[in-house]
Amino acid sequence: MQRASQTPVAMASPSSIDGLGVPQEVAATERAVHAGGSPRLILCVPSLPEEVLPGLLADLATVFGRDEVLIASPDLEEPEASSVLPLTVFDGTRVRSDWVLTAGDYAAANELAQRHDAAQVILLGADVCALPATAIREMADRIAGGADLIVPAYSLGAHDGLVTSAFLYPLTRALFAANIRFPLPMDAAMSRRMVERMASVAQRQTASQPDALLWPVAEAAAAAFTVYQVDSDAPTPIPPAAADFNTLFVSVAGGIFADIEAKASFWQRSRGPAVAMREIPPAQRTESGDLAEEVPGMVEAFRLAHRNLQEIWALALPPQSLLALKKLSIAEPAAFTIAPALWARLVYDFALAFHLRSLNRGHLLGAFTPVYLAWVASALRTVTDDASAAVHREETAAAFEREKPYLVARWRWPDRFNP
């Protein structure tokens, strides 16, 4: 567990969405359910199968007292039914995401916090059953202790969460000095001011896209709020099976590039490196070298991309990056390696091209996909077990920190020649 920023700063009064579509009598009824005293913590769970919710509540009851927490679930139609359950539950939450938390989830959480005057909110994602009750309890304790944002660190296998390891975590660490393994959380505990801030960000998004991805870690870092992560041996939640990789990748990469662009004035100021983080051992050991056979196919796919996308890459990348990609395209599979420094520069180049709108952003992110897959091929060669995966992740993130001046220089003077 690491502290990304030690100095909480009082933020400006957030925009209020009090009473957003909620009749006053409904709120009064729900308050009456727990008339004995309003709990300080609201725990929002998503819609779950009928037989799962009681089990989850029973688990939570082992770590929470009855009057300690108010659980908002969309599966309970009658608030009175809560009397037979181990914890107070009502039909309140509107957590809709089937993978990571989205703008709509944060807006719904803020609405609940305002209606119930809660001091803290825990948003649990679709994979809530995999998250141990003790981890949820720890998140609640941390947030009650004065932190603003707590996110769980899931167990990460050698070949899991590759997008996170490739650039989500390194970018967040290098640019926002927040050493949080999962900057795009599936579960989050937030203080009232944090949830209000996220809701104000979400409010701008929900009109156009309710399922827009938000970046709470970067948001907390920009507001100088305290951020921690809680160790959890739960596996990384997997995206919905119906989701197409290319679409998801474009959405995630576009999301973080847009966030970097929006917070450019923040990260361009000099700030120290993030505090070192303890690696969480994965629950299941990765089989060594079981994916090496996929490398030749991936290298061939990169060569195909290089043959076809050179003119598009040339619009986004500087000559030295293009040269590096050319060298990579003629490398044998046994020598196919993207050095961490090169990878960091490539990601920064794409982030800058996204900012400069060197070409259509959809096209840019589409052209970024084969480069990322080339990094995956390179990582498959390097990473054989969990230990080497941890080392590789650390090297990648450290390279992003070292190459940050490159991004800052190019961001400020994009047309200047950078050898």
Place this chain on the structure above:
Amino acid sequence: MTLLLQLVYGLRQGLPESGKEWMMGQQIEFALRQSMHRVLVVLVSFLPGLLAFLVAVILFALVGAIIAIAIRRILTTARFDERLSRGAGSSAPASLFEWTSNQPPSRLVSRALFWLCTLVGVAVGISAFGASYSSDSQVPIFLLPYLTHVIGAVLILFAGTLIARFLARSVLISAVNAQLQYARILSLGVKWLVLVLTAAMALDHLQVGGAIVSLAFGILFGGIVLTLALAVGLGSRDLVSRSIERTMERPGGPSEVANQRPADAQPPRSRLRHF
């Protein structure tokens, strides 16, 4: 004119050879002077219209430039770009400004206003151009409608080229990400489909070619579609056969598979987890 010809003919009959040559020179000179005079008359009647056209275009372009500068400053002061990018967030790729531009939205808005003013100037100029002619002149009757057609055709070509480039890149990137070996052919095919369609539309708008253009367009369009179909069909032969084989090998056959709920049909799980 007839009288003049008779006079010249009569003189020719009664004059020696040297006199006849002198008369022919005079005749040529006369003809040239006459044609020069006619051209100068046309030019003199043409110039005020042209001048009016140029003045209108320059004036409106200047007004457009001033408006564009003012709007740009206002938008910069109001942090329009930042607000728009924050508002767009992760939906930015789908934003209106994403289509072709590599410029910030504020610059796009100011440029759009500038070009709008310039276009209005062109329209006013054409109108002034037409009004400056006398009604018996044959030039505006032919030129004016055609000028508007030319402008329309240029706009069609411009839009068509942009759309062709956008679609070609979209197809190329999607095909590369789908690891299709014939990505380049597919992209070029789509690009030329749109370009041929655009060229045919522009020529049709200019009323050039008539049926020949339609016929040529049909042949070219059909040819490109056939080429693409063959390229995709031949290139994806293995892919399609593998897909059919997989479907046939499932227990219960394809009909039973089709009736299964999506939740039951588990795709083979990839060993790599990107997210």
